Amino acid sequence: xxxxxxxxxxxxxxxxxxxxxxxxxxxxxxxxxxxxxxxxxxxxxxxxxxxxxxxxxxxxxxxxxxxxxxxxxxxxxxxxxxxxxxxxxxxxxxxxxxxxxxxxxxxxxxxxxxxxxxxxxxxxxxxxxxxxxxxxxxxxxxxxxxxxxxxxxxxxxxxxxxxxxxxxxxxxxxxxxxxxxxxxxxxxxxxxxxxxxxxxxxxxxxxxxxxxxxxxxxxxxxxxxxxxxxxxxxxxxxxxxxxxxxxxxxxxxxxxxxxxxxxxxxxxxxxxxxxxxxxxxxxxxxxxxxxxxxxxxxxxxxxxxxxxxxxxxxxxxxxxx
Amino acid sequence: xxxxxxxxxxxxxxxxxxxxxxxxxxxxxxxxxxxxxxxxxxxxxxxxxxxxxxxxxxxxxxxxxxxxxxxxxxxxxxxxxxxxxxxxxxxxxxxxxxxxxxxxxxxxxxxxxxxxxxxxxxxxxxxxxxxxxxxxxxxxxxxxxxxxxxxxxxxxxxxxxxxxxxxxxxxxxxxxxxxxxxxxxxxxxxxxxxxxxxxxxxxxxxxxxxxxxxxxxxxxxxxxxxxxxxxxxxxxxxxxxxxxxxxxxxxxxxxxxxxxxxxxxxxxxxxxxxxxxxxxxxxxxxxxxxxxxxxxxxxxxxxxxxxxxxxxxxxxxxxxxxxxxxxxxxxxxxxxxxxxxxxxxxxxxxxxxxxxxxxxxxxxxxxxxxxxxxxxxxxxxxxxxxxxxxxxxxxxxxxxxxxxxxxxxxxxxxxxxxxxxxxxxxxxxxxxxxxxxxxxxxxxxxxxxxxxxxxxxxxxxxxxxxxxxxxxxxxxxxxxxxxxxxxxxxxxxxxxxxxxxxxxxxxxxxxxxxxxxxxxxxxxxxxxxxxxxxxxxxxxxxxxxxxxxxxxxxxxxxxxxxxxxxxxxxxxxxxxxxxxxxxxxxx
Numbered sequence: 001x002x003x004x005x006x007x008x009x010x011x012x013x014x015x016x017x018x019x020x021x022x023x024x025x026x027x028x029x030x031x032x033x034x035x036x037x038x039x040x041x042x043x044x045x046x047x048x049x050x051x052x053x054x055x056x057x058x059x060x061x062x063x064x065x066x067x068x069x070x071x072x073x074x075x076x077x078x079x080x081x082x083x084x085x086x087x088x089x090x091x092x093x094x095x096x097x098x099x100x101x102x103x104x105x106x107x108x109x110x111x112x113x114x115x116x117x118x119x120x121x122x123x124x125x126x127x128x129x130x131x132x133x134x135x136x137x138x139x140x141x142x143x144x145x146x147x148x149x150x151x152x153x154x155x156x157x158x159x160x161x162x163x164x165x166x167x168x169x170x171x172x173x174x175x176x177x178x179x180x181x182x183x184x185x186x187x188x189x190x191x192x193x194x195x196x197x198x199x200x201x202x203x204x205x206x207x208x209x210x211x212x213x214x215x216x217x218x219x220x221x222x223x224x225x226x227x228x229x230x231x232x233x234x235x236x237x238x239x240x241x242x243x244x245x246x247x248x249x250x251x252x253x254x255x256x257x258x259x260x261x262x263x264x265x266x267x268x269x270x271x272x273x274x275x276x277x278x279x280x281x282x283x284x285x286x287x288x289x290x291x292x293x294x295x296x297x298x299x300x301x302x303x304x305x306x307x308x309x310x311x312x313x314x315x316x317x318x319x320x321x
Numbered sequence: 322x323x324x325x326x327x328x329x330x331x332x333x334x335x336x337x338x339x340x341x342x343x344x345x346x347x348x349x350x351x352x353x354x355x356x357x358x359x360x361x362x363x364x365x366x367x368x369x370x371x372x373x374x375x376x377x378x379x380x381x382x383x384x385x386x387x388x389x390x391x392x393x394x395x396x397x398x399x400x401x402x403x404x405x406x407x408x409x410x411x412x413x414x415x416x417x418x419x420x421x422x423x424x425x426x427x428x429x430x431x432x433x434x435x436x437x438x439x440x441x442x443x444x445x446x447x448x449x450x451x452x453x454x455x456x457x458x459x460x461x462x463x464x465x466x467x468x469x470x471x472x473x474x475x476x477x478x479x480x481x482x483x484x485x486x487x488x489x490x491x492x493x494x495x496x497x498x499x500x501x502x503x504x505x506x507x508x509x510x511x512x513x514x515x516x517x518x519x520x521x522x523x524x525x526x527x528x529x530x531x532x533x534x535x536x537x538x539x540x541x542x543x544x545x546x547x548x549x550x551x552x553x554x555x556x557x558x559x560x561x562x563x564x565x566x567x568x569x570x571x572x573x574x575x576x577x578x579x580x581x582x583x584x585x586x587x588x589x590x591x592x593x594x595x596x597x598x599x600x601x602x603x604x605x606x607x608x609x610x611x612x613x614x615x616x617x618x619x620x621x622x623x624x625x626x627x628x629x630x631x632x633x634x635x636x637x638x639x640x641x642x643x644x645x646x647x648x649x650x651x652x653x654x655x656x657x658x659x660x661x662x663x664x665x666x667x668x669x670x671x672x673x674x675x676x677x678x679x680x681x682x683x684x685x686x687x688x689x690x691x692x693x694x695x696x697x698x699x700x701x702x703x704x705x706x707x708x709x710x711x712x713x714x715x716x717x718x719x720x721x722x723x724x725x726x727x728x729x730x731x732x733x734x735x736x737x738x739x740x741x742x743x744x745x746x747x748x749x750x751x752x753x754x755x756x757x758x759x760x761x762x763x764x765x766x767x768x769x770x771x772x773x774x775x776x777x778x779x780x781x782x783x784x785x786x787x788x789x790x791x792x793x794x795x796x797x798x799x800x801x802x803x804x805x806x807x808x809x810x811x812x813x814x815x816x817x818x819x820x821x822x823x824x825x826x827x828x829x830x831x832x833x834x835x836x837x838x839x840x841x842x843x844x845x846x847x848x849x850x851x852x853x854x855x856x857x858x859x860x861x862x863x864x865x866x867x868x869x870x871x872x873x874x875x876x877x878x879x880x881x882x883x884x885x886x887x888x889x890x891x892x893x894x895x896x897x898x899x900x901x902x903x904x905x906x907x908x
Contacts, residue, residue, distance in 0.1 A: 032779025038389060040782055042798065042809040043470040046816040055466040083389065084381040086529040094531070094550045157591065269584040271551035284779065 029047025072312030079287030099272035251307020255300035366903025400539035401508035409893015454512035574903035605682035695891035748775035
């Protein structure tokens, strides 16, 4: 097991380098540099812009710039954001925590609701409850996230119940623990509902499908035939087999913890990593984009690894070599 | 089938509802510039209350010198101050951290006498050492990646700054520099706080957004008290500020300023309507919905007159060739573009009134020359104007040999080349897109095939400054009052001389004359003689049309009525007198 994990980590290094290289070269395709807004200021001379280019090493060939960046990464230095005049790691850290809060809370709700409802609808196929869940999840599936978010914001504005955007408004510092808890809950409500609805619907459908398939297998007939109580049949035998594909999805979701909510973050004015990233791409703040990309890449690799390890634990048929 | 018909019916009616033109704002409703305000007279206010504002971009740093965008300077402008200040009302230079100054008879040496009672936020006195440090160790420091040295470098020579005594500083110039006192509005920084960063070589990242607010030390009316990353900025009153009102009360009146960072102007508007903020900078499109709410929501919409940000067409007149020997502009096009009458015909075809009505909701002004009418002293009304007249444009084009030779409905030049070009503007600016579309339709009526191409701002910059492969561009500049600060645009050898940058010799007689005007203007210390020079420049530009100006939007703002001493101006905005704005007591 240990060698397996080690090998997977080693293999991921060239993969990450490839990802970073492609991102870096794609950023170079866009014309201009981050200094173009300064260049368009009549009060700034051309010599000054050239001086700035030298100081930020933007005058070098882009491959050389990439190697500089790679050298920094080897020393665990994510680089320097020209636009923010501070190290990339500081910016990502401050924004990533907000995004993590949003993603983890959403993920918690997604799994809390999707798995039990998936099991319930499969066990009670074609019952009234199943049909209700079907309708709800089809609505969830077909409603685009950005539109749903706008709809909720519209109602939020009309009724004036939820705050629009932001995480900590004025009174935050002055309220007690429960006040703070309520405050954050209020602000998380809209984005969490939006993010959860879509994924919840997908997961619920998949869980239901898996479960139905397992319920029809021969060994379940055998289990029932030998007189096992229904609860053991469902939770002890069917569920353990039906849940395997879900673990792969879980690993995949881990990789989206920081980047998955970007669109919703922007619509809901949520101060997370997604908005910072978009801003950085627009301004061509190369190191910041690269840093955020790298973090997402690492999470993708790690998420897949975690999923594979979980599979081994859950399913005794799978062995690693 | 029936379902399909119903669906189509719904679809078509929805489309009709959506496409029905909305009624523009009634022009008669537009408040006259400052008509409702009268003469500015600050009254003695009362202490307390705070001003709630919004901003659409979080500050990237609190290091004012390293600021690359207004997100930082919108906040640091309350913290740092300069030796002089340009009045938001009269636009004249007034004493600020320096109480008086002497100018030597040759106009080359300025001696500033600093105010005695000015203190940094941490209680340390403000002295000549801080001024000398700001110039010699920060602004002129080669190792600091900032562009601020340019304003103080005249003809490649730096201003020499030296201390005379604790409250006196000497500035020695190599040549006469007329806008020197305006330039002295640049912020002064505390030596005792920043010297260590300069020595360590970490000044660029000093005073970043994660710095403790108490570490950021200025002399201004407000002190940074809190920054929640990406969400809020709070400033509180500086109790030791040097300015006092007429009754001897220490200013400012307000307890603090609170900025909420939101993603875009629509959210700003929403928050203002919900009384979550006190101020909103009104766009033309918001005016019709905001105006009826004035009484109910207890705010006033102010129109301070024409703003400064200009939008103009530039026609590429670059005669240069690239490395491979092919011209940047195809020779037949260059012939049209360098023909002043061709440009005049284009100018006559620009329907400014439609642009104002459609794009600015009626809240805009014609612009004919490089200075905004709000520039006051330097604005000249003696300009050549081109009121919308398609017949006149057609006549001019005909006179220059542009006629429809193959009767395809479009014009050809004397050699038979169809008159066709591409107009570019930046894709993220919806207003410019709209302006360009109106212009394109009128050009089409003249028989000119004009195409619109929307590009990212950065690729327009690289076309203008590097590859020079463009026909016509619609672009804007924030503008200002002092003409000399635009010399990088107007001098023919400058890189921002957009229509033909970096000329070795001026290509035309009028460009040569503009060069002379700018070289003389910067050295001319007599304001009236100086104005005469720049009046001539404005006339030349309007006559030769290297850039064809379009419209200026009105500078409109909405502010809650609970505040007193509110007097918005186009140059100073609503907060040029922030230290005197106060919350009126309910009577």
